[in-house]
Amino acid sequence: MTETAVEEIMTTPVLTVAPDETLSDAAWAMRDTAIKSVAVIDADCEPVGILTSTDFVQLAADDVDPSETTVEERMTTTVETIGPDATVSEAATYLLDSGFNHIPVVDGDVVGILTTTDILRHTASTAPA
Known part of the structure; x- marks a missing residue:
């Protein structure tokens, strides 16, 4: 099999933001699209970071002003990516081992984002009844 x-x-299209955007702008975009993570890309569409709803919890705890802070100042810069041809099992293993809940899918450019929710939805839809 x-x-x-x-x-x-994977989730497509992926919501992307530039590093110089404010956290406030990124938060509104995430809220308006009901997306919990955004890929941060540079001018060449290369992933340089990721910003998630979990990061916003930390921002609140740190009392950061989102209208005065850029995405670049608070994004996670250790960006691991996965290719679109990777298997769901490979991706699930990586996410479990890394402790991440989101991973950008890259095929030259960012083409999607894979989340633990995507994997759970897939598992539930393919499980025997």
């Missing part, structure tokens, strides 16, 4: 590829279950 062939494993499902990440590209079949």
Whole structure:
């Protein structure tokens, strides 16, 4: 049996922001699209960071003014990516081992984002009844 590829279950389109955008602008974009993470990309569309709803919890705890702080100042810069041809099992193992809940899917440019919710939804839909 062939494993499902990440590209079949990833979230698309992926919401992206520039590093120089304010956290406030990023938060509004996330809220308006009901997305819990954004890929931060540079002028060449290369991923340089990720910003998640979890980061906003830390921002609140740190009493950061989101209208005066850029995404670049608070994004996670250790960006691991996965290719669209990777299997869901490979991605799930990586996310479990790393403790991350989101991983950008890159095929030259950022083409999607894979979340633990995507994996759970896939698992639930393919599980025997």
